[in-house]
Amino acid sequence: MSNPDSQFTRRFSIIISLLVVITIALVFLSRGIMDITPTADEPAARAPVAVAAATASAAPASPAGTGTQAASAGADGQTVYQQVCALCHAMGIAGAPKVGDTVAWGPRIAKGKTTLYDHALHGFASKTGMMPPKAGHMELSDASVQAAGDYMVAKSGG
Numbered sequence: 001m002s003n004p005d006s007q008f009t010r011r012f013s014i015i016i017s018l019l020v021v022i023t024i025a026l027v028f029l030s031r032g033i034m035d036i037t038p039t040a041d042e043p044a045a046r047a048p049v050a051v052a053a054a055t056a057s058a059a060p061a062s063p064a065g066t067g068t069q070a071a072s073a074g075a076d077g078q079t080v081y082q083q084v085c086a087l088c089h090a091m092g093i094a095g096a097p098k099v100g101d102t103v104a105w106g107p108r109i110a111k112g113k114t115t116l117y118d119h120a121l122h123g124f125a126s127k128t129g130m131m132p133p134k135a136g137h138m139e140l141s142d143a144s145v146q147a148a149g150d151y152m153v154a155k156s157g158g
Helices: 003-034 049-056 066-072 078-089 101-108 113-122 142-155
Strands: none
Touching: 078 142, 101 113, 101 142, 113 142
């Protein structure tokens, strides 16, 4: 091999190696983000919404009564928000409007509480995101979901 060929081969090998390392890192990162099976030590709140709903009945109540069971036991809107809704609404996951973002909440609030309640209770999908019915927590009462919606609206300019 001539000198330019060996330089090309060496550089190409380095680039391919780096791409392989980056790919492996991304695979492990995505597995960590998408891990949908919480372990016994892991709280359900760290799992995606649907898994948190599936494990809610198995999750032990915390000493302060702030676990998912507290949210399903007719808790106030702030508690339901903190235990269920904040999974998406605190960071804008899946197009969820962040609590306090008056620009994002404005058009939603303008549609009225009936529409907000309907979307929260029965689910909604649009081009910008989706809302699963009762945030995937079907054990929540309609009144708890509505109280959480009222809490978020109150904190977001409504």
